[in-house]
Amino acid sequence: MxxxxxxxxxxxxxxxxxxxxxxxxxxxxxxxxxxMFDTMYEEEGIGLAANQVGVNLNLMIIxxxxxxxxxDLEPIVFINTEVLQENGSIELEEGCLSIPEIRATIPRxxxxxxxYIDELGQSNTTEFNGMFCRVILHELDHLNGKFxxxxxxxAKRKLVHSKLLEIAEDGYPSTGVVL
Ligand code: NI
Numbered sequence: 324m325x326x327x328x329x330x331x332x333x334x335x336x337x338x339x340x341x342x343x344x345x346x347x348x349x350x351x352x353x354x355x356x357x358x359m360f361d362t363m364y365e366e367e368g369i370g371l372a373a374n375q376v377g378v379n380l381n382l383m384i385i386x387x388x389x390x391x392x393x394x395d396l397e398p399i400v401f402i403n404t405e406v407l408q409e410n411g412s413i414e415l416e417e418g419c420l421s422i423p424e425i426r427a428t429i430p431r432x433x434x435x436x437x438x439y440i441d442e443l444g445q446s447n448t449t450e451f452n453g454m455f456c457r458v459i460l461h462e463l464d465h466l467n468g469k470f471x472x473x474x475x476x477x478a479k480r481k482l483v484h485s486k487l488l489e490i491a492e493d494g495y496p497s498t499g500v501v502l
Pocket of ligand 1: 418419420421461465
């Protein structure tokens with residue numbers, strides 16, 4: 324097990340749609356998944372997408388069990404996730420391990436129904452809401468080459484533009500903010 328470097332804003336792997344996982348190869352992902360959990364906990368994140376550790380696969384992990392409403396759940400591994408339904412809209416502030424120090428309030432769906440494959444190769448169709456829904460949508464955006472800052476108005480994006488450039492140039496060290 325190992326903590327992997329988190330890829331920062333500016334790296335092209337974070338701007339590409341990732342490849343689907345071959346479901347016959349899920350068994351070979353065990354070490355990567357363990358390393359992703361080590362990395363996420365080290366960075367104090369609650370979600371991590373595979374391309375954030377430089378891996379071009381449709382794989383993400385989420386652990387929101389520190390929140391009371393999810394304390395009975397286990398951390399979840401999501402493979403080849405598809406959104407089947409989105410409902411409602413709610414604005415909340417979020418941050419990103421790949422964009423240290425920038426936080427912004429953006430709208431996202433309040434609840435979603437997704438289909439995903441877990442680390443055992445089982446297909447699941449599940450509804451998620453609240454913070455869990457938000458983290459899923461944030462990580463899915465990563466897997467589609469998108470950042471939460473893409474949702475900002477052009478005026479607000481101008482405010483964070485120089486900071487984004489700085490992160491892109493420096494590979495700025497993570498300060499351990501959320502997703
Ligand atoms: Ni993120």
